[in-house]
Amino acid sequence: MSQNASQKPVRPVYLLFAHEPYYPGPGSWEINTTVVAAASLLHPRLRQPDGARIHNRLVRGxxxxxxxxxxxxxxxxxxxxxxxxxxxxxxVTADLLRLVQERACDAVSLCLPDIARALLCAGPHSQVRTVGPEGGRQSTYGPADRVEVLVEVGRHLARVEVGCPLWPGDGLLPLLQSAPDE
Incomplete structure (x- = not known):
């Protein structure tokens, strides 16, 4: 779909998910977290209607x-x-990761440090505690630290998307109608 030159690209909602680390090629960085456009959940190669239902839940509000x-x-x-x-x-996330690896949709593939990844894998109000290897110094990271990680991921995403939002893939399925109790 082409855009009018005077229109700014629309930034959709994004899904961020962590996964088992992998290395996309020789000499490459570890990839342990991925960001995709929410519309990628409508891809026909994902388990459906699960992907579409997750999409509905993801974008609501x-x-x-x-x-x-x-x-x-x-x-x-x-x-x-x-x-x-x-x-x-x-x-669905395993299917999404396969799509990303096969370049059937765009993604931002990240190598997040352990604490940042742990914060994103924990709920929005959770804390992550660490104990230092020397001296047993304890540190606690919480919701504010999680927000900082998301802000940094957002900055990285914005740099990747300059002029062109992430492509969710081709042949996307139509949106599901939400049930009243969802």
Missing amino acids: RRVGEIVPLATLTHELDGGARWRQVGDWET
């Missing part, structure tokens, strides 16, 4: 350009108790 960690959705779904009503997030 979000700001344009918001990056939503999978852990935030889990938190919103009563700590994961309601995931079965929405979809199989494990299969």
Whole structure:
């Protein structure tokens, strides 16, 4: 779909998910976290209708350009108790990662440090505690630190998207109509 030259690209909502680390090629950095446009969840090669239901849940009430960690959705779904009503997030994110690796959609692939990754894998109100290897110095990281990580991911995403939003893939399925109780 082409855009009018006077229009700014629209920044959609994004899904951020952590996964088992992989190395895309010889001499490359470890990739342990990925950001995709929410519309990638509508890709026909993902488990459906799970991907479309997760998309509906992801975009509801979000700001344009918001990056939503999978852990935030889990938190919103009563700590994961309601995931079965929405979809199989494990299969859908595995399918998404395969799409990214096959370049069937755009993504921002990240190598996040352990603490940053842990913060994004924890709920929005969680704390991550560490104990230093020497002397046992304890540190606690919380919601404000998580926000800082998301801001930095957002800056990186903005640099990647200059002039062109992430491509969610081709042949996307239509949006599902939300059920009244969702």
